[in-house]
Amino acid sequence: MKLTLLGTGTSQGVPVIGCDCEACISADPRDNRLRSSALLSDGNTNIIIDAGPDFRQQMLRARIRHVNGILLTHEHNDHVIGLDDVRPFNFRTGHPMTVYALPRVAEQVRRRFEYIFGEPTPGAPRIELVPLDKDTPINMDGIKIQPIGIMHGRLPILGFRFGNLTYLTDVKTVPESEKSKIAGTKYLITSALHQREHPVHMNLEEALAFIAEMAPTRAWITHISHQMGLAREMETQLPPGVSLAYDGLEIEF
Ligand SMILES: [Zn+2]
Ligand SMILES: [Zn+2]
Numbered sequence: 043m044k045l046t047l048l049g050t051g052t053s054q055g056v057p058v059i060g061c062d063c064e065a066c067i068s069a070d071p072r073d074n075r076l077r078s079s080a081l082l083s084d085g086n087t088n089i090i091i092d093a094g095p096d097f098r099q100q101m102l103r104a105r106i107r108h109v110n111g112i113l114l115t116h117e118h119n120d121h122v123i124g125l126d127d128v129r130p131f132n133f134r135t136g137h138p139m140t141v142y143a144l145p146r147v148a149e150q151v152r153r154r155f156e157y158i159f160g161e162p163t164p165g166a167p168r169i170e171l172v173p174l175d176k177d178t179p180i181n182m183d184g185i186k187i188q189p190i191g192i193m194h195g196r197l198p199i200l201g202f203r204f205g206n207l208t209y210l211t212d213v214k215t216v217p218e219s220e221k222s223k224i225a226g227t228k229y230l231i232t233s234a235l236h237q238r239e240h241p242v243h244m245n246l247e248e249a250l251a252f253i254a255e256m257a258p259t260r261a262w263i264t265h266i267s268h269q270m271g272l273a274r275e276m277e278t279q280l281p282p283g284v285s286l287a288y289d290g291l292e293i294e295f
């Protein structure tokens with residue numbers, strides 16, 4: 043299997059509109075971050091995690107021609123607002139896109155995209171919402187997916203484990219009871235916003251402590267703000283086996 047990071051930025055992306063900080067004006071492509079999303083692929087199966095405002099660009103950039111299903115971590119706009127752009131997949135297949143989400147998240151998607159779920163409109167996207175819960179693993183076209191219940195401040199959201207790899211984003215804390223689902227993971231992708239504390243996101247220090255506790259072989263940090271620092275400089279400041287993720291990063295596992 044392969045995980046491709048389609049976006050590694052926080053909700054505003056990097057660069058931020060109108061910002062002239064060193065990350066926002068950096069010429070290093072690693073400092074250019076679309077909103078956080080990932081592609082899990084295995085042979086002909088493509089599973090997308092989150093569909094934020096850059097979904098269309100991410101599908102084009104990674105040349106994704108079909109999607110078996112979309113997993114949503116939570117309902118914040120930077121993770122769902124691109125769902126309208128499933129239309130080309132609907133038109134190609136003639137089928138609705140299957141989107142897996144917590145019941146609360148599914149309800150928010152129904153509200154935010156009322157036109158999709160109301161009276162059928164010609165040309166509107168077609169989405170089939172399938173409820174997920176943190177304790178029921180699912181199987182999508184032969185790929186086993188273990189949801190993990192994590193906390194985004196006070197909001198319970200989902201991370202996912204696929205075999206040896208765990209993908210978490212927008213995490214602030216991980217309940218002790220859920221850590222057994224992550225234990226033994228070889229590859230861990232987890233989020234850190236920047237260096238300062240934040241009420242609903244881990245900062246770098248918290249993420250590094252969490253990575254040290256889980257002790258994966260390799261770890262990458264995602265959902266990064268322009269205030270984290272330059273990719274080139276951060277490289278030298280992270281412990282062995284830990285890196286900042288960047289858009290386009292591919293992890294074979
Ligand atoms: Zn987010
Ligand atoms: Zn900036």
Ligand SMILES: [Zn+2]
Pocket residue numbers: 116118194212
């Ligand atoms: Zn969020």
